[in-house]
Each structure stands twice: as C-alpha cells, then as structure tokens.
Amino acid sequence: MRVRRFVGDNVSETMGKVKRELGYEAVILQTREFREGGFLGLFGTLKVEITAAIEEKPVNEQIKPTSNYVYDTPEVIQPARPVSDSKDQPGALQMEMKSMHLMLEKMNKQMEGLGEIKSVWPPLLQRWADHLQNRGISGTLVKRLITDVQHTLLEDEWGNDSQVCSRIEANIIEICGLTGPIQSKQDKPIIIALIGPTGVGKTTTIGKLAASFSVVDKRKIALITADTYRVAAVEQIKTFGEIIGVPVEVVMTPSELHKALSLHMDKELIFIDTAGRSPHHDLHMSELRAFLNKAKPDFSMLVMSATTQPADQLRIYQRFEALSTHLIFTKLDETESAGAILNLLGQTTLPTAYLTNGQNVPNDIVAATPNRLARYVLGEEMPSA
Known part of the structure; x- marks a missing residue:
C-alpha cells in the first residue's frame, strides 16, 4: 500500500x-x-x-515458487516435505495460510447446508419446492409456502401452475407486506440518509433517487456526501450533481454536515451519501452514528445488495437495524437467487422503500410494493414439469 x-x-x-x-x-x-x-x-x-x-496491485509474474512449495496449477499450492535446516519464508507461509483460509471457508459453506433437512413432497409440489430453494429461499420458508399450497388447494389442482403460483405469490406478498417510499412534506426539507456496508451501491442509488425527484418530479433538492473515504465516490456524486443541476456539498465531520444542512433549508429534499461501514468494526459504526445524530434524517435507508449471502445479509441487518428506518435492495439484476431477500423480510419489521435492478440512472429503480417484491422473489420463469 x-x-x-x-x-x-x-x-x-x-x-x-x-x-x-x-x-x-x-x-x-x-x-x-x-x-x-x-x-x-x-x-x-x-x-x-x-x-x-x-492499494498496489500484485503482479502475478513476480511470485516465484520457493524451494519448499510445488505449484501444480496457478490456483493450487501444495506444501512439500519441509526441509529441517531451511529458514522461515514469510511469503510462502502467508500464501499457505491464505490457501487454508479459502479451504475452510468452502467447508463452512458446505456445512451450512447440512442444518436444514430437505422435506419430501408429492412430485407435483416437489418441483415447486426445488424452484423456491434454487431462488435462495430458506428451507423453513419453503416448507411454509408449500404446506400452505398443500392445505389450501385440492390435490387435483397441484398440477395447475397458475393456481399454485398464485397461492405461493399471495403468501410471499403477505411476508413482504411492509413497504414505504419517500413521502413528501411541505413545511421543511425531507432529509434522507443512505447507510450500509461497502460495495452495495449507495452512491449510485442516491444518483437515481436524486435524478428521479429533481428531473422527473421537478423537486428542489441538494446532495451531501460524507463518503470522503473514497475519492471516486466524491467525484461520482459531484458528476451526478452537475448532470442534473443540483448543488453538492462535501463534508468530513458531523459538524460540517450540520452546517451543510443549514445551507439548504430552502430545498424540498436533501440526500446524504455516507461512507460504507463495516458492520464488524465498532469505530466505523460509532462514526456513522455521530453523523446521523447531527443530520437527524427523516429516512435512514439501509442499502442491502441482493447478491450478498443470506447469512451475511442477516448479520448486516442486525448491526444496522437500530440506525435504520427503511430498506433498499440493490443489484437484483445481478443474481438468480434474489429470493434470498425473503429470508430477511420474514424477520424484519422495517418497510422496504426501493428496489434497483441495473446501473442506468435514473431508470433502474422502482418504489417497492409487495407485488414487485414477490415477483423478484419468485422470478419470471415457472418451474419445469
């Protein structure tokens, strides 16, 4: 570095x-x-x-095999028999530890699937159970959805894809029932802060929301970025501001954020882009809390990527829950397991505000509704007979 x-x-x-x-x-x-x-x-x-x-990018050609290691392929490192009189080689040891870490990670993921016992359903319903599991829905929720079909439809209706799909969709809609996009106020600006871990698309989502409210709805808005950890994020939001013709403020401390907000009290909406925070880092979470305490946002939207593993989604949600009022799910176009968001929605009381499904600004964002969420969870294709 x-x-x-x-x-x-x-x-x-x-x-x-x-x-x-x-x-x-x-x-x-x-x-x-x-x-x-x-x-x-x-x-x-x-x-x-x-x-x-x-971060300096590593050059693969600079990595030379040491006398204690044999390379079968570029990705597989096999330790040879140690030489008793050889000195420690830190680089080789580091590579061995990384290889072991990756192997343990793979084993953990395989072990995670052993906790759920797969139910056996009649053949006409089993294909639906398989479809839901392939969409990323947990075994517990799959059992709930298929059991409802089994109990509410007659056996000779189980082969009717339209009826079965409608029944499952109705149950998913019930689970996804809480939604709530931004609601306008007349007496003072609406302050919206986007929070969440790194890499989930907060800055792009802010650009989509800002463009939608400014260009489409003709609302007076301002943008504030507190994401000064990444130069690219600052430049990106400045570019958004220039394109749609709205002011952009860059702040580095909670006090600067308070001053920036006071400059734009004539606006209808003020969007705040925060730095991505590791949910495992207490200092990062404390810094985020300090910014939010100064901003006192009307909406504090936790941005979650649909490509994140379900177990990680839950951990992220639990860490940010106390600071959040709404959810936004991004990158729904980048996964075939978008149904995994249902696992989280079944455990939260926070409403979902928006869904994003691409990089185009401002088009690839929609206000969340239970029906839209259900369609993303189920997918467009029916299970094969």
Whole structure:
C-alpha cells in the first residue's frame, strides 16, 4: 500500500491533488485542519491536510515458487516435505495460510447446508419446492409456502401452475407486506440518509433517487456526501450533481454536515451519501452514528445488495437495524437467487422503500410494493414439469 500526505488551502484543492496523484481508487485515511505560519500558532493560514493511500496491485509474474512449495496449477499450492535446516519464508507461509483460509471457508459453506433437512413432497409440489430453494429461499420458508399450497388447494389442482403460483405469490406478498417510499412534506426539507456496508451501491442509488425527484418530479433538492473515504465516490456524486443541476456539498465531520444542512433549508429534499461501514468494526459504526445524530434524517435507508449471502445479509441487518428506518435492495439484476431477500423480510419489521435492478440512472429503480417484491422473489420463469 502506498501512503501519501497532501496539503492544500481547502478541501477541494487538496482532494484534487489526491485524485491527480493516486487516482479515483484512493482511500482517505485521515483529514485534519491546521494553521501554517503565524506566531505561536496564532494568525496562521488555515490549511487542509489529507492522508491517502492506494492499494498496489500484485503482479502475478513476480511470485516465484520457493524451494519448499510445488505449484501444480496457478490456483493450487501444495506444501512439500519441509526441509529441517531451511529458514522461515514469510511469503510462502502467508500464501499457505491464505490457501487454508479459502479451504475452510468452502467447508463452512458446505456445512451450512447440512442444518436444514430437505422435506419430501408429492412430485407435483416437489418441483415447486426445488424452484423456491434454487431462488435462495430458506428451507423453513419453503416448507411454509408449500404446506400452505398443500392445505389450501385440492390435490387435483397441484398440477395447475397458475393456481399454485398464485397461492405461493399471495403468501410471499403477505411476508413482504411492509413497504414505504419517500413521502413528501411541505413545511421543511425531507432529509434522507443512505447507510450500509461497502460495495452495495449507495452512491449510485442516491444518483437515481436524486435524478428521479429533481428531473422527473421537478423537486428542489441538494446532495451531501460524507463518503470522503473514497475519492471516486466524491467525484461520482459531484458528476451526478452537475448532470442534473443540483448543488453538492462535501463534508468530513458531523459538524460540517450540520452546517451543510443549514445551507439548504430552502430545498424540498436533501440526500446524504455516507461512507460504507463495516458492520464488524465498532469505530466505523460509532462514526456513522455521530453523523446521523447531527443530520437527524427523516429516512435512514439501509442499502442491502441482493447478491450478498443470506447469512451475511442477516448479520448486516442486525448491526444496522437500530440506525435504520427503511430498506433498499440493490443489484437484483445481478443474481438468480434474489429470493434470498425473503429470508430477511420474514424477520424484519422495517418497510422496504426501493428496489434497483441495473446501473442506468435514473431508470433502474422502482418504489417497492409487495407485488414487485414477490415477483423478484419468485422470478419470471415457472418451474419445469
């Protein structure tokens, strides 16, 4: 990792230096303000310092096999018999540990599936059970859905795909019943913050929402980004603002966020993009809580990717639940197991606000409804006979 320190007269100038030197993938490690010159720290010129880093990409050709390792394929590393008088090789040891970690991960995923005993259904219903499980729905919910079909339809109706699908869909709609997109107010701006882990598409989703409300609905809006950990995120939201003609504020602290909000009290909606936070990192969660305490958003929307493993979805939800008022599911077009979101919806009381299914701004976003959620869960194709 290459780490550099940049100094400028203001945030924009300093961020520009970071972008030019390290590129859009740079990660902001620290920001601070200090005074340069003056007397005993007084009357100096206010400066902004940003410490940033860029991950150096490994070059495969630089990795050479050591005397203690035999490479059968580029991806498989087999430890040979250790040589008693050889010295420790940190690089080789690190690669061995990584290989063991990947193997354990694979074993854990295989073990996860052993906890659920697959039910055996009559053949006409078994294909529906298989279809639901292939969509990512848990065994518990599959049993609930198929049992309902078995109890509410006559046996000679089990072969009627339309009837069976309608019955299953009705049950899924009941599970997905809580939805709630952004509702407007007349007396003051609506403040909407998007929160969640890294890589789920928060910034793109903010762009879609902003474009929809500004361009389509002709509403007065402002954008604020507190995601100064990634230069690319700041540039992306600035680009969105320029395209749709709305102001963009960049803030680095909760106090700056409070000031930025006060500048736009004449707007109808204010969208806040927050940095992706690891749900396992207590400091990151504390920082996010400090920003939200200053913003006091009307909507604090937890953005979840439909491509995330169900067990991880649940852990993320449990960590962010106390800070969230609504859910947004993204990347529904990137998985054939979108039904996994039903596992989470069956355990939450938070309403789902929006669904995204592509990268096009502002088209690939829709307000969530129980019927739309059910269609994503079930998929477009019927199970084969």
